[in-house]
Amino acid sequence: MLLYTYRSFDMELPTVDIKDADYIILGLPFDGTTSYKPGARFGPVLIRQATLNLESYILDYDIDIAELKIADAGDVALPVSIEDAIKVAVETIKEVRSINPRALPIFLGGEHSMTYPPVKVLEPKSYVVFDAHLDLRDSYQGSRFNHACVARRIHEMGVKVAIFGVRSGTREEVMFASQSGIEWVHARDYNFDAFVDLVSSLPEPVYVSIDVDVFDLPLVPETGTPEPGGLGFWEVIEALEWLTKRKKVAGFDIMEVSGDRLGNSTSITAAKLLFYVIGMSAR
Amino acid sequence: MLLYTYRSFDMELPTVDIKDADYIILGLPFDGTTSYKPGARFGPVLIRQATLNLESYILDYDIDIAELKIADAGDVALPVSIEDAIKVAVETIKEVRSINPRALPIFLGGEHSMTYPPVKVLEPKSYVVFDAHLDLRDSYQGSRFNHACVARRIHEMGVKVAIFGVRSGTREEVMFASQSGIEWVHARDYNFDAFVDLVSSLPEPVYVSIDVDVFDLPLVPETGTPEPGGLGFWEVIEALEWLTKRKKVAGFDIMEVSGDRLGNSTSITAAKLLFYVIGMSAR
Amino acid sequence: MLLYTYRSFDMELPTVDIKDADYIILGLPFDGTTSYKPGARFGPVLIRQATLNLESYILDYDIDIAELKIADAGDVALPVSIEDAIKVAVETIKEVRSINPRALPIFLGGEHSMTYPPVKVLEPKSYVVFDAHLDLRDSYQGSRFNHACVARRIHEMGVKVAIFGVRSGTREEVMFASQSGIEWVHARDYNFDAFVDLVSSLPEPVYVSIDVDVFDLPLVPETGTPEPGGLGFWEVIEALEWLTKRKKVAGFDIMEVSGDRLGNSTSITAAKLLFYVIGMSAR
Amino acid sequence: MLLYTYRSFDMELPTVDIKDADYIILGLPFDGTTSYKPGARFGPVLIRQATLNLESYILDYDIDIAELKIADAGDVALPVSIEDAIKVAVETIKEVRSINPRALPIFLGGEHSMTYPPVKVLEPKSYVVFDAHLDLRDSYQGSRFNHACVARRIHEMGVKVAIFGVRSGTREEVMFASQSGIEWVHARDYNFDAFVDLVSSLPEPVYVSIDVDVFDLPLVPETGTPEPGGLGFWEVIEALEWLTKRKKVAGFDIMEVSGDRLGNSTSITAAKLLFYVIGMSAR
Numbered sequence A, B, C, D: 001m002l003l004y005t006y007r008s009f010d011m012e013l014p015t016v017d018i019k020d021a022d023y024i025i026l027g028l029p030f031d032g033t034t035s036y037k038p039g040a041r042f043g044p045v046l047i048r049q050a051t052l053n054l055e056s057y058i059l060d061y062d063i064d065i066a067e068l069k070i071a072d073a074g075d076v077a078l079p080v081s082i083e084d085a086i087k088v089a090v091e092t093i094k095e096v097r098s099i100n101p102r103a104l105p106i107f108l109g110g111e112h113s114m115t116y117p118p119v120k121v122l123e124p125k126s127y128v129v130f131d132a133h134l135d136l137r138d139s140y141q142g143s144r145f146n147h148a149c150v151a152r153r154i155h156e157m158g159v160k161v162a163i164f165g166v167r168s169g170t171r172e173e174v175m176f177a178s179q180s181g182i183e184w185v186h187a188r189d190y191n192f193d194a195f196v197d198l199v200s201s202l203p204e205p206v207y208v209s210i211d212v213d214v215f216d217l218p219l220v221p222e223t224g225t226p227e228p229g230g231l232g233f234w235e236v237i238e239a240l241e242w243l244t245k246r247k248k249v250a251g252f253d254i255m256e257v258s259g260d261r262l263g264n265s266t267s268i269t270a271a272k273l274l275f276y277v278i279g280m281s282a283r
Helices: A040-053 A082-099 A112-122 A147-156 A171-180 A192-200 A233-246 A265-281 B040-053 B082-099 B112-122 B147-156 B171-180 B192-200 B233-246 B265-281 C040-053 C082-099 C112-122 C147-156 C171-180 C192-200 C233-246 C265-281 D040-053 D082-099 D112-122 D147-156 D171-180 D192-200 D233-246 D265-281
Strands: A023-028 A070-076 A104-109 A126-130 A160-166 A183-186 A206-211 A249-255 B023-028 B070-076 B104-109 B126-130 B160-166 B183-186 B206-211 B249-255 C023-028 C070-076 C104-109 C126-130 C160-166 C183-186 C206-211 C249-255 D023-028 D070-076 D104-109 D126-130 D160-166 D183-186 D206-211 D249-255
Touching: A023 A040, A023 A082, A023 A265, A040 A070, A040 A104, A040 A249, A040 A265, A070 A082, A082 A104, A082 A112, A104 A112, A104 A265, A112 A147, A112 A206, A112 A249, A126 A147, A126 A233, A147 A160, A160 A192, A183 A192, A192 A233, A206 A233, A233 A265, A249 A265, B023 B040, B023 B082, B023 B265, B040 B070, B040 B104, B040 B249, B040 B265, B070 B082, B082 B104, B082 B112, B104 B112, B104 B265, B112 B147, B112 B206, B112 B249, B126 B147, B126 B233, B147 B160, B160 B192, B183 B192, B192 B233, B206 B233, B233 B265, B249 B265, C023 C040, C023 C082, C023 C265, C040 C070, C040 C104, C040 C249, C040 C265, C070 C082, C082 C104, C082 C112, C104 C112, C104 C265, C112 C147, C112 C206, C112 C249, C126 C147, C126 C233, C147 C160, C160 C192, C183 C192, C192 C233, C206 C233, C233 C265, C249 C265, D023 D040, D023 D082, D023 D265, D040 D070, D040 D104, D040 D249, D040 D265, D070 D082, D082 D104, D082 D112, D104 D112, D104 D265, D112 D147, D112 D206, D112 D249, D126 D147, D126 D233, D147 D160, D160 D192, D183 D192, D192 D233, D206 D233, D233 D265, D249 D265
Parallel strands: A023 A070, A023 A104, A104 A249, A126 A160, A126 A206, A160 A183, A206 A249, B023 B070, B023 B104, B104 B249, B126 B160, B126 B206, B160 B183, B206 B249, C023 C070, C023 C104, C104 C249, C126 C160, C126 C206, C160 C183, C206 C249, D023 D070, D023 D104, D104 D249, D126 D160, D126 D206, D160 D183, D206 D249
Antiparallel strands: none
16 A cells, blocks of 8 residues: 555456556545535545446447556545645655556546646646636635646646636636647637647647546536536547547546535546546557 | 615625616526426525636636626515515516616526516517527416416517527417417527527517526526426527627526525526626627 | 625625624635535525524514624635635634624634634633534644644633533543543533533633534534534523523634535524524523 | 455555454445335445544544454445345355454445345344334245345244334234244334343344434435434444443344435444444444
């Protein structure tokens, strides 16, 4: 067991030890800076429990992920304050990487603020994020590591940022994006070609973050800051399939799953996304 | 404070007094004639509370509604019987108009029966309504002012009626519509051009009513009489954007938001609609 | 309006300005250190909205609190971190006291960590608290101001602490209590006489805090750290009636109301408690 | 790992291997014959997740169960049919007993039908059960192993049966009980002395089964066949405290926890019961 982790919910998938894995799942159950609907701390357990509902065989890829080497490193026991939580998360991710540096890490949120630690450790060249929000604030409700600031902190690390499915932001964030060369696509303008045009030129490796509130509201009603008018399930899958074929991916995360009802729509959507992400990465 | 109102939920938007406002919000929390799922009385507080989740800046229009002069006149304390509720609502709307006749009034329902008082006071030339139901019954469950009769009562005031997104009505209502020259578009036949064709010829000013059950069911599960197979969020926004550009609007309402859970999908959808309606009207 | 507050939900009670009030209500919607079920940030709005369900006339005291001078100072907009939240809360409570030092302050939580600011400002001689938990930890999940430490911090201010309805604590907390002369009564041993025996000797003024999880679980299912085997509603009311008659009370708070459903059991229980606390204080 | 088990939810309690344990927890997540409200399959994960809410220190016994040797053997992956599920459960319990025959086994339901396998393997002399229902039907909905028949099957194994907290049964079950010398106490007649009188004379060892629907309905709203008018939390604890002092106990189970909401009242009540059962058994 890792220093700060506890085994969350067992996904009934045959799993291997971290050192032998090709894919490593790690939960970051933090929701200390959620502004509207708290509960993202239950995300990691909800996503795993929802996988009981799914076949491990991915029809589209003729791949059964039960035959892959997947390690579930459990959830990190995160302290209450965002700064301490980031420290503990960074330490634990480094510990995982030291045991197995080549496996593809997949993080389960927890708030979008928890995308900062993986990007800090993995040091990707670019950051592709699906999100209803720009998350380019400099600080929010008294914290620079609030979930609403995560894309800005990542940009400041010199990582190239591209945001898809946006339908919420402030004038200040829009101006910061244009001044900083951060490209984003409004949900109303989103289509496959717009995604390919923008991502083709991005340097590798790419860290891919999916804030589930990018999906249309009915798919993910239980999320921290819900927004109507989002993307369809297969729209996002299609884009990820193209990306995992063309670019070296440093890591994935699935963030902002919330609520307290086992098998709620948001956790089912996220669980299906998790299995597809693993399946497409094994093609 | 107005005669019969109480300050519902504070939207954390900077607001001005009624006399200085360009936009006036007034809640009509009545659900006395709801036939299926009661609870629309909570609509006004649910919509306002859901706005905590939203940015006041509208990306699409580069307009921050926090910079506009918005007054929140609170909710009207409505008596139980529909006739008395209409009287009290009419009196309160007249009181608001007497204080400020030029501001754009936006009413938050409450049942669709509460669209009758605003139209009665504002006396628009035409009535554009997004609704899953025709609402052209002569009387229903013993009342001629039931929510299922509101479009007929408005037609009888000599107002030109056009209904979009319909997918429920009786043969009698369909016959009445054709005999009375009331045009409506089935949800299955709805598209932008059908909307423009029909609305272009309507006399001004136009009163615009959005019964949230026009949206597809998953967006608005918590509403009085839910119906599957409705319109998408951006479909309705796009039509309203065209209308607010081409026609003088006498007023708006967002009706039939229900349920009892803070931040439920229906109230999130209605809150986003409210901010976009104000934003597009300020373009 | 106070510096950091926003008007939450209007209780439909006739209210007066802070300077003219005999009773002042202030919401502290913070849940940044909740360990199990987050959502106490919705407490203040849930409690007020639930008062719509209640008569203002208290049968038991033949007192109608609608005839009292009650001010609703709204909710404090609290930053995300516990330390900053305490600073802002202390400042706002001082601001209220400067406007009106003689009125009885009643605070609505929000987590039990928010009892620290009122006690810090009001400087009572003793602290009577109804709680399922001892809350005598020195620090918890990385913070000394965690909700699980609040009684210890208050003890360290030299305030005499007495805890009733306890059914959860660590060995370390039990030892700290016995070494520090902090008396507490287990829920299984609680009765009126045990309360009177212990409270009679306490120095005045007394600050009274009610963590709603003292009540039996079915009354308050929506609370941060629920526990079965608690006290009955009238058991707590009876004790408060005796105390408000015998001792000078510096202030009250009703903490840990959570959930997201308007009119949930916990908020109904808390709203009734709020009206009774005001009514009994006016006898 | 055992043949048919998967590690459910990690209770954050320090645990030991099965062979070294004094207490072994095993989940039997089966709800194949539930007649009214299905969902008991979620019981084991709900109970474990609810323990996150509790201190491991039991005030009443000055015992910290985190210092005890507890093994969590996970949940048994049970097939759909009741007969197969019983076979797999019996095999797994035998496997556990072969690894460690002296530890106290505690089973988490799952339906009350899953009490049959433990009793079959452990072969106690008597069976003390807290239940709102007699469960003495010969067969129900086509199965002799339906949850409503479990007490009859156990009686037929020659085990002395005593049932407490009953408030539901058929005339046929009542006649069978009287003809078979099965004693039971109606919830309305239940008190500590009635329990002691009946249990004192029972032969040892005793298997103790707690169907959570024995508790009063508000404590356990999420259970397979809920019944109003049940026992209080401390009433059952008090009886178990007496029994674990006087009689050799072969095993415990906590059955019929259901629902799908993390931290629902039923799972909180069952989790507290689980910790008290372990604590009292270590006195």
